[in-house]
Amino acid sequence: MINEPLYRLTPDARSDLIEIRKYTLTQWGKEPSGKYVSGIRQTIKILSETPRIGKQQQDTGDNVFNFAYASHVIYYTLHNKQLVVFAILHKRMVPLSHLHDRGII
Numbered sequence: 001m002i003n004e005p006l007y008r009l010t011p012d013a014r015s016d017l018i019e020i021r022k023y024t025l026t027q028w029g030k031e032p033s034g035k036y037v038s039g040i041r042q043t044i045k046i047l048s049e050t051p052r053i054g055k056q057q058q059d060t061g062d063n064v065f066n067f068a069y070a071s072h073v074i075y076y077t078l079h080n081k082q083l084v085v086f087a088i089l090h091k092r093m094v095p096l097s098h099l100h101d102r103g104i105i
Contacts, residue, residue, distance in 0.1 A: 006048035007076075007083035012102050016088040017041075020072065036070065040088060043069045047076065048083040060099060075099065 009017065017037065024033035047054060047067055054065035054076065067074050068091065075087040087099060 005082070007044055007085060009044075010084065010086045010102075013085040013088055020088065040069050040072065040074070043067065044074060044076075044083070044085055047074065051076070051078055051083050064099075 017040065020040070021033060021037050024036050027033075028036070051065065054067035054074075056062075057064040057066055057075070063077050065076055065078075067076075071091055072088050073091055074085060075089065076083050076085045078084070086102060
């Protein structure tokens, strides 16, 4: 039996992570950028093991959660016991407009 991964990133979330990497690489350099992106990935892994530690997004409907990591917020849902990350946004961004553009709400 093949086990499904504990989490997956949607194409939008993957794109967010790539953009975060590019920005932090330009602003901070290779090593700090790598550590920051690695920290996001580690946080997602922890969320996949304990998804209820995130805050439920009241204004986006049931089963949408968020969890902050440093300057970013990870937005996710649970689907068939798998964590699905659909956005990783800077904390200064207005999440509702970005989530709406992605068809989440």
